[in-house]
Amino acid sequence: MAAGASLDHRDSRLALGVLADGGVLVALTRFTGLGHAGEQLPWGPTVGEMAAWMRAQGCRRAMMLDGGISSQMAFRGRDGRIARWPNWRPVPLGMLVFAR
Numbered sequence: 001m002a003a004g005a006s007l008d009h010r011d012s013r014l015a016l017g018v019l020a021d022g023g024v025l026v027a028l029t030r031f032t033g034l035g036h037a038g039e040q041l042p043w044g045p046t047v048g049e050m051a052a053w054m055r056a057q058g059c060r061r062a063m064m065l066d067g068g069i070s071s072q073m074a075f076r077g078r079d080g081r082i083a084r085w086p087n088w089r090p091v092p093l094g095m096l097v098f099a100r
């Protein structure tokens with residue numbers, strides 16, 4: 001962990017985990033208490049709470065990616081449509097995942 005990083009800070013989170021069967025879990029937290037506007041708020045679990053949640057889902061290994069205003073996700077379904085969960089800051093990085 002980076003020096004000076006707060007373990008008590010609450011923020012939206014994006015994490016990847018590997019399940020016991022080899023499956024991959026992608027988790028993105030959002031606060032939905034205020035509708036769509038609430039999804040953009042940087043409020044959510046702490047680092048420890050997110051780690052505990054990933055473990056509770058059965059992840060043997062997990063890694064948290066950037067959080068806060070950078071935590072976002074987009075994926076293209078088998079039907080070709082794109083589902084997006086954007087945030088305030090553009091992120092110039094992506095990961096492509098293909099079925100074996």
